[in-house]
Amino acid sequence: MANAKTSGERAPAAIESLVKQLVVTYKAVKLYPPTSTIPRENAREVVSALRAQLRERSGVRIVVVKEGLFFESLPILPDQPAFAAFAHELYARKLSDIRFHSGVSETEVTAFLSVLLETPEEIEAAGGFEARLWERQVDGITIGSAATKFVDTNIPDAVEEEVVEDNVWPPDNARIESLLGGPYGIKPRDQRLLMRFVASPKLVNRYLQDVALARAASGPTAALAERVSMLARIANGELAEDRHALFRSIAEAVMGLDPETRHQLLVDRLLADARIDDTVAEVIRQLDLDEVCRALAEGLDPDPVSREGISRALRNLALISIAGKDDVSEAARSALADAGASESDITEILDQALPTHLQVIRKTEEQEREPIDGVLKLIDLAPSRDLMTDEGDSELKALREEALANVSDGEVIAALVTIATLERRPEVFSSILASVEGNLVMLIEWGEYEIAADAALALSTLSCDETLSEPLRARVSEVLMSLAEPDQIRIIARSMRVFAADSPEHATCRRLLGLLGGHTIDSLLEVLADEPDMAARKALVDLVTDLAPGHVQRLGEQVSDPRWYFVRNVVSILGSTRGSDTLPYLGRTLRHNDARVRRETIRALSNIRDRLADEMLTAALADEDAQNVQLAARYLGGVGARCAVKALLAVAQGEGRGNRDVGPRVEAIEALGRIGDAGAIPALRSLTGRRSILRSGRLREVRAAAESALDVLASSERGGA
Missing domain, CATH: 1.25.10.10 (Leucine-rich Repeat Variant)
Incomplete structure (x- = not known):
């Protein structure tokens, strides 16, 4: 930054114009009351300038230092007192950088600037600048915080030499092992060293190869998977703009291993771990689909165990959403064919990995010898041969073959639900319902939301059918509730964020949640409480808000939860209904022991x-x-x-x-x-x-x-x- 400043270079004129308008808006927020339209009009100019910049880049990042503001290491309006004073206001509140993201609104700009009106002590007492932005529901602007530490500059010679030795570049394997295996985390200096190491694919690959050689006798797969997972988790803690390069570096290092070790690592551990570890999944997603499929196909052996392992790996590859099922199937078919696999082997592997139909296996078993009397009794009980055979009916025969060959797993579950709506014999009905309950949640995991929505509609109608006894109706409701468990709702909510709002898949997910109705609210609130990402939290709040009308009582029952942030979410959703039936519950939260919950209650009351x-x-x-x-x-x-x-x-x-x-x-x-x-x-x-x-x-x-x-x-x- 200093070099740019002394060389006379300055930030682009468009960025300087943006900052000028931001300072003008800050002064308007400072001078005029919140009800005035003048701050909002100035904020509208800021948003217009931001939109012009966001067409060319994903975000606008302004770095804050004590001397002023910088954009991409270039000073913004240097040596101008008004802008230096504005930078000092930001610096005094421990801001190190400000990021404006796509979709930022004028309301968020004025809310951000209004936080600057608070003293640093007030901001610190409220939990920090980021917490104040969250309370004001600002998502389009994020900040980085700075911290000040006092260190002793009089370092003994022995200690100083030790620090220099620890940071020898490149670090040896023992140094990396000590950093990864620390029981209490690592220091910021060591974190920087480790991130510099992870950013180099060659160094990471060399380290993984050494680990594989050291564990060659006992099998290197577990040790390699453990270290890849640790490196991925540490990389995930870095800034969002740096994560992609770090994940990519780890992925390239894995693909640089020798073919046998790489195949074993992918098949036995990494692709399986990616289903339960999002950081490992991010590493895999950096790779090209064809590249992964070729690595899997290279280790294909004639034995069934090898084929089964590759099938399992391909199934996991599709489940982590690196690509669609059809794309994975096509890439795998091409890679297996290039590796010399026969067409029958390829078909068998893909059918095991990505099944689209049920396979009915017919077994020929030797009949046990029965007494002649038993055989005669069976013959007497059997219907006539004319009713049993379809040799004379080609259409019936074709229908039977089609039913056996072209039925997917989801269609089988849908058929069971349909049969349950028709069956009224208690024993048979209970048996069918047990089969439905055991497989219904699988529809969500498979992404069969259309079938799941149809099944939910049928079961919801069945639970209100007066021809069923009360215990059976309660049993149907219990089965329907299995779709509303937190794990299932988490999958549906994640899918709704992935699919576009106007897509058929998004509409199907919303229809499914609408059919489940109030049953999903408790689960959605639990998912919301556990969600660390701010954008995802906002999407979940919007989702619960859409379902809130008509389920106020169910929401109101949650205000006694001991988690203040959970109660604040509930209060925000209750306020969005704008109904007077929420007042008894808001009366309780108005006396909550946490000021932030009471503040959200006041906002909710203002809407009623x-x-x-x-x-x-x-x-x-x-x-x-x-x-x-x-x-x-x-x-x-x-x-x-x-x-x-x-x-x-x-x-x-x-x-x-x-x-x-x-x-x-x-x-x-x-x-x-x-x-x-x-x-x-x-x-x-x-x-x-x-x-x-x-x-x-x-x-x-x-x-x-x-x-x-x-x-x-x-x-x-x-x-x-």
Whole structure:
């Protein structure tokens, strides 16, 4: 950065123009109240400038240092005090970089800049800048945080030499083993060393080859798989823009192993591990499909065990979504043919790996000898030969052969569900239902969402069929509930993020969730609580929000959960329904012991137009958290809640229970001005006349807000007259 700065180079004009508009918007957010349209209009200009940049790149990253802002190591508007001051504001709040992503909105820009209005201490107390962005539901802007550490510069000579020795480049195998095997993680310096090592495919390949040679006698597969997994997990902890290159480096190192070791590693461990370890799956996804299939085909032996291993590996390859089933099948067929496999062997391997039909295996068994009387009895019980044979009916014979040869696993389950809707004998019905229950969840794992949705519709209808006894209807509901388990819902939610919103697959998944109805809400909330990715969390919240109307009671039962972040998600979803039936549950969360849950409750109440909701917002003015009191006062002023005038006056005068800092008082005064109640004029006038030598700066804000509110009330009276 320093080189660019001294050489006279500067960031592109478009980036400097973007930052200029960002600073203008920041000043507007700072000067104007939240209800003003001026900050939003300026933010709209920022978004327009960002869209022009996001057409050429995936994101815009601005680096923050104490001296100023940088874009791709080039200084932005250097030696200009206004922009240096803005950079200092960011730096003081421990921001190291800001990333603007595709889809960022003007609301997110103003929300991001409004966080800058808070003091560094307030941001730190709230959990950090990133936590404040999450509370304001900002997804299009992410930040990196900086940390300051104090170290002793007087390092003894022996220690200094030891540090130099530890960082010999390239590191030897013993050094890498010690870094990977550390019981308490690794230091930042060692992390950088390890990431530099992982970024070199040649070094990683050399290391893996040495591990394979050291374990050659006992079999190297397990040791190699363990180290690939550890390297992948460490790479996954890096920045998103760096992960792809690191995963690619590990993948190239694996493919650089000798053919026999590589084949054994892929077949026996890596492709199987990829189904349960997303980081290993990311490594495999960096490889070309044809390349992987050729590596699998190279180790094909005539024995059945080898064919079975390759089939299992191909099945795992399709399950981690490296490509579609048809693409995997085509690539595998080509690779096996190039490796010299016969057509029959190829067909057998692919049928085992990616079955599309049930195979009916007919067995010829030697009949046990039975007494002649038993044989005669069987003959007497059998129907006539004319009814048993289809030799004279070619259409019936063709139908029977088609039924045996062209039925997929999903179609068999669908047929069982259809039979269950027709059967009424209790014993037979229970037996069929047990078969359905054991296989129904497999439809989700196979991605057969269309069949799963049809089955859910049939079972849902059957559970309401009055011709069934009550115990059997309850049993049907229990089977239907198996589709709504967290594991199944997690798969469906992941698929909905993969498929486009207007695709048939996305519509089918949504239909399935709609049929399951309220049964899915508990599972979706659990998946939401465990999801670490912010974008995925937002998608899940939207999904539950669509299902929330009509299931308020089921959602309300979750507000007693001990996890504050779980309850906050529930409150946000309850607020999205905008229904007064949520108020009993929001009344409980308004008294939650975590201020963030209470804050989300205040936001939810602002969406509900009901007198009780206004009274609950009025009660929130007694909150001990300053932000909560400000938020409640702002919403009460926005809706013109005259029932809150008395409580707002108490806040404005610094009286009563709850937080009475300057921020809440100013917000309450502005709310009184927006409500327009003439009864507040005497109290506001008394606030404009107060003088004090001590705390004069704080009282000045209160006086200014009171004068502004009186002007608003006066103009309202003139307008009314």
